Structures are given as structure tokens and as C-alpha cells.
Amino acid sequence: MKLRILLADDHEIVRRGLCSLLQRHEGWEVCGEASDGREAIEMAKQLKPDVVIVDIGMPYLNGLDTTRQLLQNDPNFKVIVLTITDSDQVIREALDAGARGFVLKSDAARDLVSAVAALQSKRMFFTPRVNDLVLAGFLDKGHAVSRNEPPNLPTLTAREREVTQLLAEGKSSKEVATLLNLSTKTVETHRSNIMRKLSLHSIRDLVVYAIKNNIIQIQMPPQIGTPPETTVA
Amino acid sequence: MAVRILLVDDHPVVRQGLRTLLEGRSGWEVVGEAADGVDALEKVDSLQPDVVVLDVTMPRMNGLEACRLIQRKRGDSSTLEVLFVTQHDSPQMMREAIEAGARGYVVKSNAARDLLEAVEAVSQHRVFTALARGPLASC
Numbered sequence: 001m002k003l004r005i006l007l008a009d010d011h012e013i014v015r016r017g018l019c020s021l022l023q024r025h026e027g028w029e030v031c032g033e034a035s036d037g038r039e040a041i042e043m044a045k046q047l048k049p050d051v052v053i054v055d056i057g058m059p060y061l062n063g064l065d066t067t068r069q070l071l072q073n074d075p076n077f078k079v080i081v082l083t084i085t086d087s088d089q090v091i092r093e094a095l096d097a098g099a100r101g102f103v104l105k106s107d108a109a110r111d112l113v114s115a116v117a118a119l120q121s122k123r124m125f126f127t128p129r130v131n132d133l134v135l136a137g138f139l140d141k142g143h144a145v146s147r148n149e150p151p152n153l154p155t156l157t158a159r160e161r162e163v164t165q166l167l168a169e170g171k172s173s174k175e176v177a178t179l180l181n182l183s184t185k186t187v188e189t190h191r192s193n194i195m196r197k198l199s200l201h202s203i204r205d206l207v208v209y210a211i212k213n214n215i216i217q218i219q220m221p222p223q224i225g226t227p228p229e230t231t232v233a
Numbered sequence: 234m235a236v237r238i239l240l241v242d243d244h245p246v247v248r249q250g251l252r253t254l255l256e257g258r259s260g261w262e263v264v265g266e267a268a269d270g271v272d273a274l275e276k277v278d279s280l281q282p283d284v285v286v287l288d289v290t291m292p293r294m295n296g297l298e299a300c301r302l303i304q305r306k307r308g309d310s311s312t313l314e315v316l317f318v319t320q321h322d323s324p325q326m327m328r329e330a331i332e333a334g335a336r337g338y339v340v341k342s343n344a345a346r347d348l349l350e351a352v353e354a355v356s357q358h359r360v361f362t363a364l365a366r367g368p369l370a371s372c
Binding site for chain 2: 013015021110
């Protein structure tokens, strides 16, 4: 029987690249593609894939919260997180969310097949940096990466994190309500609770909080406007 | 004659995705790939592509800088054109890309929709720009 893989990434061009990579492997099939976390959760319920590959930086619901919800719905899902950064905080959150594989997007062409193969063999797959951090945590040398460690966002519920992401993406309370099938009043209550819990005073504060805590991710552009002096080789 | 295309992006998976899209089109040939701006400049020299599909944010040398240098190297007689495929969905970045000499600008989230039309346009020396939420422009 073929190993069934669900891909979740907001860029179709990346999904095409991943598909092309994975489908070269005999015995694996990409059974579905989702363009955001919410779609991934719905597709996973229907398709029951063996492995789910989720990008961290997705709209509507980021990859970390997607992983949490997937595993809450079915603890047997095996999730690989794809990320553009392997900062300590992202690693800790991915492990805490229950990911069993962690692959840098820049290394996906090299590592993703190995990661899926590892999960297929009931092993885990991490980048060397994650392995170092896990080992350091195990040896208790100050880089503890432990499932017992309190998560970075201890005061927000899953629903509040979803609302936080959507508000930080620029959506109005009404738009959030429509997306989450809630009343606008309920969303506004969530919004007030979030602001109070986190001691935030404006949407700008909320956006900064969301970026700092990997609820949304941004890629900084190169400095533009003043091209540096260069010479043609 | 085939349109010769060079793909430049620091993520191999993105290059692979672009390649699968472009190689489906008869008359187009992906002649090479580069992982950053420095690599791109070398491959422009050695492979003589007609269209360079270029990312903005890359290590060693970003795409804007690479585009400026490609323009300075190519000379007036060259038919080489640059098309940016980037995740920066920003009018300011698009303006900067065009000022650097690019003929086209496509946002990565819409690349699967816009890329073929954009390559078609720039290979015929027409401008193609499209932000994610803005109107398409081809002339």
C-alpha cells in the first residue's frame, strides 16, 4: 500500500516542487494539497493521510497551530514542519506542537525525502541544529527543549491564537467572524480578552506580538532605494 | 527558436516548481539554475539565456543588485530580459525592480497563475507586472 502524503503550503509553486520531489519516490503518493492551515485540517479529516507536511508561514492558520489541531483531532498523524528558520524558539514550538520532522525549506530538496522515509519507519527527522538542541536539552546543559517546558504562549487558547493571526493579517472582526463561523460579538470578546491577557493596546502591538511569537511570519526585503556601489566583473 | 530560460532562486524546491511549470510549454527550455545573484551573473555569461527568472531575497547578492549588474553587462544589443518572481507583494518593491531594469514582476503566491503569461510577455520584450491583489498589467 502506498504511503499517502498531504502537502500544505500557501505557494502553489512550492507545492509543485515538493510534489515533483516526492512523487519520484516509488510507493509514495501526494493525496492532497492545501493552501492554508484550515484547509489542511479539513483535508486531513477527509483524506486520512499517513504524513502531513506543513509550512509554518501559512495564512489563516499557521503551520504550528495547524500541527497542534491536526494532532488534537488524530494523534496518529505524522507531521513534518517546513520552515524558513531554525531559531530556538521555532524549534521549541514545533516540538511542543508535536511535529516529528523538522526540515528547513532551503534544504527541502535534500532532506524532505529522508524526513518522510524516517517517519515511514516510525523514526523522527530533525536538522542537525535541532538534534543539537534536543541533545543539549536531554543533557540538561541550558538549552532545554522539553515537552514539559511551558509553551511560549501560555495564556492564549487555540481559538484566541487563530483570532490573533487573522487580526494580525489585517482582517476586521467581521471578516474573522465569517472565517471562523462565529458572531462578530464573539470575535470582539476574543479580541478584548487577547488584548487584556497580553497587555496590548493597539492592533499594531498585536501585529508585533504575532511576528515575535511566530504566529505570522514575514520575510524582510533587501534595503531598497539606494543601490550600493558595485563594479561589473 | 526556443526561449532559453535561467531560473534563479535560493530554494531548490522553488526552482523545481518553476521548472515543472515552464517545461510544460513547448518552445521553452530551462537552460540552467542559479542559487543566488553571484551564481546568476556567472550563468548569464556562460548560458546566454533569453529570460532570467529572478528572486529578490537571496544570499550573497540579492536579485535587485543582480538585475542592475545584468543590465550593465548585457549591452544594448542583447535581447536578455529579467522577470522577477518574488514573495514581496509591494508596489514599492515592484517599482524598484522595474527601475533596476526588469521587464516583469510576478508575486510568488500567484506564480502558478501568472508565470507563463509573464514569460511569454517578457520574451517578446513586453512589460508584465502583477501584484497579488492588484490588476494585471501587460503592455
